Amino acid sequence: xxxxxxxxxxxxxxxxxxxxxxxxxxxxxxxxxxxxxxxxxxxxxxxxxxxxxxxxxxxxxxxxxxxxxxxxxxxxxxxxxxxxxxxxxxxxxxxxxxxxxxxxxxxxxxxxxxxxxxxxxxxxxxxxxxxxxxxxxxxxxxxxxxx
Amino acid sequence: xxxxxxxxxxxxxxxxxxxxxxxxxxxxxxxxxxxxxxxxxxxxxxxxxxxxxxxxxxxxxxxxxxxxxxxxxxxxxxxxx
Numbered sequence: 001x002x003x004x005x006x007x008x009x010x011x012x013x014x015x016x017x018x019x020x021x022x023x024x025x026x027x028x029x030x031x032x033x034x035x036x037x038x039x040x041x042x043x044x045x046x047x048x049x050x051x052x053x054x055x056x057x058x059x060x061x062x063x064x065x066x067x068x069x070x071x072x073x074x075x076x077x078x079x080x081x082x083x084x085x086x087x088x089x090x091x092x093x094x095x096x097x098x099x100x101x102x103x104x105x106x107x108x109x110x111x112x113x114x115x116x117x118x119x120x121x122x123x124x125x126x127x128x129x130x131x132x133x134x135x136x137x138x139x140x141x142x143x144x145x146x147x
Numbered sequence: 148x149x150x151x152x153x154x155x156x157x158x159x160x161x162x163x164x165x166x167x168x169x170x171x172x173x174x175x176x177x178x179x180x181x182x183x184x185x186x187x188x189x190x191x192x193x194x195x196x197x198x199x200x201x202x203x204x205x206x207x208x209x210x211x212x213x214x215x216x217x218x219x220x221x222x223x224x225x226x227x228x
Contacts, residue, residue, distance in 0.1 A: 055156055056227070057220060060184075060204035063204055096227075097228050117228060120228050121156025121226075121227060121228040124228075125199075125225050126225055127156035127223065128226045129156070129226065139156055141224070143228065
């Protein structure tokens with residue numbers, strides 16, 4: 001299991017490739033890998049968004065992401081999990097979050113990946129501040145529903 | 148050693164920067180729980196109904212008791228991902 005809070009842009013596919021190569025001991029054990037990548041849009045609630053600042057609560061963020069993954073590991077028999085989340089200034093089309101899980105079978109993989117993502121969005125202490133094209137900024141008040 | 152109080156995102160815009168309430172003030176002002184912390188720091192501003200609270204990085208409610216050495220945080224609903 002790995003949790004990473006990253007203040008620099010990251011390539012989720014490269015991160016995933018490197019992480020999986022380092023997990024040679026899992027080869028042959030997992031039959032399913034699910035991956036979720038969240039990317040910044042250039043619009044929200046009818047407005048054009050030019051960039052976003054992602055704030056977090058250092059320490060609490062990592063603790064809650066770890067708890068979320070540990071809970072999913074027990075519930076869905078995960079063989080491994082990986083969460084990477086951006087903070088700082090983000091531009092449209094840049095990845096915000098990567099969630100990946102490895103399991104023996106697809107059912108647990110699909111369900112666990114979604115549950116980790118939904119728990120992250122409702123529990124992990126991150127906050128988005130959007131910069132609009134007219135130079136105004138605003139805090140995002142709530143996330144869109146995932147179910 | 149007192150209590151560290153942190154405000155994040157829009158809560159910082161409303162209340163201001165982080166602060167530390169020292170042990171003498173905790174005693175003098177009879178600050179016992181999270182609600183007392185808010186009332187001391189917010190100087191009369193009403194606590195928003197949707198504010199989230201953490202003590203030592205665990206979610207709690209406003210009635211939770213605090214003690215010297217604790218870290219108390221107030222923040223709006225989270226919007227990561």
